[in-house]
Amino acid sequence: MIELVQNAEPALMKRLVELEISAFGDGGLNEWHLIPLIRHGRVFIIRKDEEISGLIQYMLDWECPQKAYMVGVSTDRNCRGQGLGSTLLQESFKRLYQENIKEIELTVDPDNITAVALYEKLGFEVIELRKNEYGTGENRLIMKLLLADFMDKNKKVLT
DSSP, X not given: OEEEOOOOOHHXXXXXXXXXXXXXXXXXXXXXXXXXXHHHSEEEEEEETTEEEEEEEEEEETTEXXXXXXXXXXXXXXXXXXXXXHHHHHHHHHHHHHTTOOEEEEEEXXXXXXXXXXXXXXXXXXXXXXXXXXXXXXXXXXXXXXXXXXXXXXHHHHO
């Protein structure tokens, strides 16, 4: 259902950047960010009707190589509320677990109630609030998910 991106083809990169800018504006990833993540991290996409409708990026934590940091996740505005984001998250967790990743960490704006609720529903726990993480007034919740717990909880759904 999801695909691991392995090549930075121009048309693909254009679509991924469009999704990022649509979701995050100036904070969205561009080619300069995405290409290293494709080559040295993990970037997964999901399609709806053959169109790329979402993407998620991960990188490893150098201090704890069995921890992946979720750089970001974005879905096409026209596809939101259809479960594509949840599917992308869950399927990417399964793939990372198969690669011996034990834990996923992410940051999220505490005011993004929809995202925080989704992450909590998937099993993430808030471990810290970092004030001014991305500049003055740009606070972030740090959330963590143990993949073994996620897999145990979702065994029937994911097999």
